[in-house]
Amino acid sequence: MKKCKITVLKKHFDSELAMQYGVDNLTPCPILKEGQEFYADWQCPEGFCNEAWKAIYQYVFALAHSGSNTTFYYNDWIKTPGIAICSCNDGLRPVIFKIEATNVES
Secondary structure (H helix, E strand, O other): OEEEEEEEEEEOOOHHHHHHHOOOOOOOOOOOOOOOEEEEOOOOOOOOOHHHHHHHHHHHHHHHHHHHHOOOHHHOOOOOOOEEEEEOOOOOOOEEEEEEEEEEEO
16 A cells, blocks of 8 residues: 555635634634645544545545556546545635645555
8 A cells, every 4th residue: 555645735715604604703724734745545644634534535545555547437537547636524614635646655
């Protein structure tokens, strides 16, 4: 099994929904930062958001086990094999991740 590289691509914040449904003074994700990188296989990496991990771990697991030739959803999603673009489940302030298969041993 190899590790996957997880890169934080973007942090979004839906101010309209946050104003309507969020707590006062809600901010974009306070845990992760754009450009941050993590390496993981089947375990949540240290310093990574547990809720985000629950949303993306199945892609990390698949890429860690099958490598850079993996394509998802019958080739109609990501054009480059071995990559997945995913987000956490926070509807008010989602974080977008790039997950890449690597040759880094677990």
